[in-house]
Amino acid sequence: MSEKRVCAYCGEEVMGEVVRRGRRIYCSEACAFEDSRSLDCAGRTDVSRASLEEELKFREHPPIS
Numbered sequence: 037m038s039e040k041r042v043c044a045y046c047g048e049e050v051m052g053e054v055v056r057r058g059r060r061i062y063c064s065e066a067c068a069f070e071d072s073r074s075l076d077c078a079g080r081t082d083v084s085r086a087s088l089e090e091e092l093k094f095r096e097h098p099p100i101s
């Protein structure tokens with residue numbers, strides 16, 4: 037059984053050697069570098085998570101006009 041390995045950054049299927057960073061795999065050092073850099077900057081995932089919570093609160097308690 038061979039597991040399909042896909043680069044965590046560009047989404048390309050990885051043939052041969054993979055570059056590992058923790059639990060993620062990449063097709064090249066460049067992708068590993070770019071992905072770790074994008075994770076470090078600004079924390080976009082945190083922002084979207086916060087806005088989702090706001091959205092759910094808004095639905096539970098709609099403002100009465």
Ligand SMILES: [Zn+2]
Binds near residue numbers: 043044045
């Ligand atoms: Zn890649």
